[in-house]
Amino acid sequence: MPAAGLVLAALAAWEAIVRLGVVDQLLLPAPTQVLDALWTDRALLGEDLAVTLSEVLLGLAVAIAVGAALAIGMHLSSLMRTTLRPLVTGSQAVPVPVIAPLFILVLGFGLVPKVLMVALVCFFPVTINLYDGLRDVDPDARKLLRSLDATRWQAFRLLEAPSALPATFTGIKIAAAVAVIGAVFAEWAGADQGLGHALLTANGQLETARAFAATLLLFLLAVALYGAFAALERRVVDWTPRSEPAGGP
Amino acid sequence: MRTDLEAPGTEPRLASGDDGVTVEAVSRRFGAVHALDGVSLQARAHEIVAVVGPSGCGKSTLLELVCGLQAPDAGRVSAPPAVLMPQRDGLLPWLSALDNAALARRVAGDSRAAARAAAHEHFAAFGLEGFERARPAALSGGMRQRVAFLRTLLAGRPVLCLDEPFGALDALTRVQMQQWLAGALQREPRTVLLVTHDVEEAALLADRIVLLSARPGRVVATLEVPLPRPRQRTDLQVVELRERALEALGAVAPAVAHTPPDGRA
Numbered sequence: 450m451p452a453a454g455l456v457l458a459a460l461a462a463w464e465a466i467v468r469l470g471v472v473d474q475l476l477l478p479a480p481t482q483v484l485d486a487l488w489t490d491r492a493l494l495g496e497d498l499a500v501t502l503s504e505v506l507l508g509l510a511v512a513i514a515v516g517a518a519l520a521i522g523m524h525l526s527s528l529m530r531t532t533l534r535p536l537v538t539g540s541q542a543v544p545v546p547v548i549a550p551l552f553i554l555v556l557g558f559g560l561v562p563k564v565l566m567v568a569l570v571c572f573f574p575v576t577i578n579l580y581d582g583l584r585d586v587d588p589d590a591r592k593l594l595r596s597l598d599a600t601r602w603q604a605f606r607l608l609e610a611p612s613a614l615p616a617t618f619t620g621i622k623i624a625a626a627v628a629v630i631g632a633v634f635a636e637w638a639g640a641d642q643g644l645g646h647a648l649l650t651a652n653g654q655l656e657t658a659r660a661f662a663a664t665l666l667l668f669l670l671a672v673a674l675y676g677a678f679a680a681l682e683r684r685v686v687d688w689t690p691r692s693e694p695a696g697g698p
Numbered sequence: 699m700r701t702d703l704e705a706p707g708t709e710p711r712l713a714s715g716d717d718g719v720t721v722e723a724v725s726r727r728f729g730a731v732h733a734l735d736g737v738s739l740q741a742r743a744h745e746i747v748a749v750v751g752p753s754g755c756g757k758s759t760l761l762e763l764v765c766g767l768q769a770p771d772a773g774r775v776s777a778p779p780a781v782l783m784p785q786r787d788g789l790l791p792w793l794s795a796l797d798n799a800a801l802a803r804r805v806a807g808d809s810r811a812a813a814r815a816a817a818h819e820h821f822a823a824f825g826l827e828g829f830e831r832a833r834p835a836a837l838s839g840g841m842r843q844r845v846a847f848l849r850t851l852l853a854g855r856p857v858l859c860l861d862e863p864f865g866a867l868d869a870l871t872r873v874q875m876q877q878w879l880a881g882a883l884q885r886e887p888r889t890v891l892l893v894t895h896d897v898e899e900a901a902l903l904a905d906r907i908v909l910l911s912a913r914p915g916r917v918v919a920t921l922e923v924p925l926p927r928p929r930q931r932t933d934l935q936v937v938e939l940r941e942r943a944l945e946a947l948g949a950v951a952p953a954v955a956h957t958p959p960d961g962r963a
């Protein structure tokens with residue numbers, strides 16, 4: 450695998466730069482020091498990882514439920530479409546670091562504001578991809594169902610919903626990749642646990658290696674979530690012939 | 699649903715009431731595109747009428763008018779409930795062959811089990827046995843068309859609108875499928891509108907051939923096909939008819955059309 454070789458080479462160069470004293474170890478710890486911190490603080494970081502993981506998973510669940518409801522509502526009702534579309538889009542213009550403290554202020558230091566923060570970051574890709582997927586249906590199949598006098602509900606259940614599944618998974622995978630951002634910002638605004646909180650305290654104590662260890666776990670968390678949803682997609686969306694070149698008939 | 703559509707402002711008339719299809723002086727525009735211009739045709743009950751014309755002459759629009767998916771801008775369409783078999787089979791890629799064939803029954807309100815049973819009854823006769831669980835991507839072109847045709851038949855409509863059913867098939871499969879369709883329609887007679895750009899296909903299958911001009915589609919000729927079945931591509935009358943149709947479409951010069959056929963295939 451050339452990718453692994455490239456990463457190893459980069460890590461070796463990084464290690465060398467730090468060990469040779471080119472940069473201050475307080476600013477940039479060497480990869481081995483990060484691993485050392487990860488091992489030393491494994492009990493603490495493990496708890497933080499569990500906390501952040503539950504925030505992210507619950508937030509994603511809320512995002513998928515709310516995102517799907519919004520997309521389906523906007524698809525089926527022109528009133529919902531015209532009223533909600535600008536709000537849905539505008540919600541993504543709200544700066545997460547600004548709104549996170551408000552969530553904490555109103556909802557307290559517990560799990561709820563973190564879950565909502567993750568959901569706020571994640572629902573948008575789910576909504577937009579599902580909404581587009583519901584509209585982007587094979588026109589021949591649509592004509593066929595109309596000629597069979599299918600009801601609105603039948604067209605949705607038999608044609609639009611299954612047809613939108615691949616796009617929905619694309620949205621969920623994007624959401625899974627950015628979910629940790631929402632959790633970290635929410636924890637920064639007020640928390641006593643979680644990887645974002647660990648990152649903040651380690652920074653404050655100039656424990657740079659531990660901060661990097663927490664970041665590494667966030668990185669791995671995002672990759673693992675993405676991989677899990679990609680695997681689920683392969684099981685659920687099992688009709689797309691992946692071996693065929695894209696853009697075929 | 700029965701289709702009785704008139705362009706606004708025309709005098710209403712009573713529908714013919716049997717299983718025949720009547721299209722009278724129908725015009726249809728899409729913005730600047732004039733798809734159909736004063737097209738009339740008739741299909742009596744259990745007749746197969748082929749509509750032949752160059753690409754983009756409004757053939758598919760004509761079928762959608764008969765199926766009630768569009769309304770004419772002028773003229774009148776009267777047809778009993780019709781079902782459309784769209785150009786590229788319209789199979790749903792996530793459903794098995796059996797569920798695709800059963801789709802029309804599901805839409806008609808049958809339970810999943812009842813719809814599957816109704817479809818499965820025909821699988822052997824349609825040469826699909828053993829492929830019940832196969833997804834469309836795993837089926838050959840000919841099998842996909844047979845699944846789509848079974849779905850169309852199971853809709854239980856008196857009128858079938860087939861939009862270039864064999865257009866995507868290779869030449870060999872197409873010949874086999876034409877023979878197969880002729881047989882299937884003899885066993886299960888329906889009123890059929892068959893859109894194709896292949897005059898030979900029309901001569902093999904149809905009781906009447908309606909020839910349309912390039913856009914805007916106008917009827918340039920209607921040829922009766924009083925030939926016995928089964929027909930062969932090499933039958934002299936079939937070959938003659940094919941040449942007459944090509945001549946009427948302006949595809950061959952009259953002088954060429956009257957020379958002995960030289961085995962085009």
